[in-house]
Amino acid sequence: MHPESPGHAPVEQAVTVHRPVPITPVQAAPLVPVQPGSIPAVASIVLPDGRVVTGYAIEPAKREPIATKPAVSRTAVNIALGGIGFGAVCGGLFLLTPFIAALAAFIHQLVILAAVIFSGWAAVQIFGASGHDGGTTVNIRKAVFKRNHFHG
Template structure:
């Protein structure tokens, strides 16, 4: 092994350097510019000022203001409120039908439960009444005059 005072040197490795390859962006080719000749040359106007100077320039047409759009007969807010009211009425109608359906379903279930109780009660009553009329295997005890003396039963 190494002596205690000798520093340890790690093993040298080969260093690899990777350089990224630049990507050249695709430059769109500009369309060729073709000079466009006006269809007709604008007219040149000359004005003679009172002091004798002449001013030459192109005639400028006056700027036309944009036409004012006519206001609609009904405002958009009124239309939106009306449409909202129609939607609300449609929802309320659906809710009314839903509550009516739930009420009818509850009544149907109540009637079915009542019918089941009546049928089951009738079945039990028939069983009890037919069992008391039947005397095939039962024991009959007739008690006539009985005397009870000192906690003893005598016949």
């Protein structure tokens, strides 16, 4: 007779429940560049359950040394050098004003000297020798100008 036939009690079957087991994340080893021509050694590891894993041995990555900071910051050095440069220029700035005043006085004296020389030359030309020994004398007579033509 069949177990599901009428008149018999149903037979219970054993049920197996499978529950998923979470996989723990594996930390990946950092990749180290391999130089061409050098082949790394092969290593084998036996896991606790008896499996054998074979692969290349990877050396751990070496951290680069941290650069030491200078005792004095660059900004402080730049400010100090700027102060030294400004101090060196200040001496020249103090001398600049008297130099400009002296240059203006010198130019003023040259202008006065040129005026005196020119006025002396003009006085000689005007009041100088009144006798014309070898000069050309031009007599200007009354002239008539008509329509832009000279009729003399």
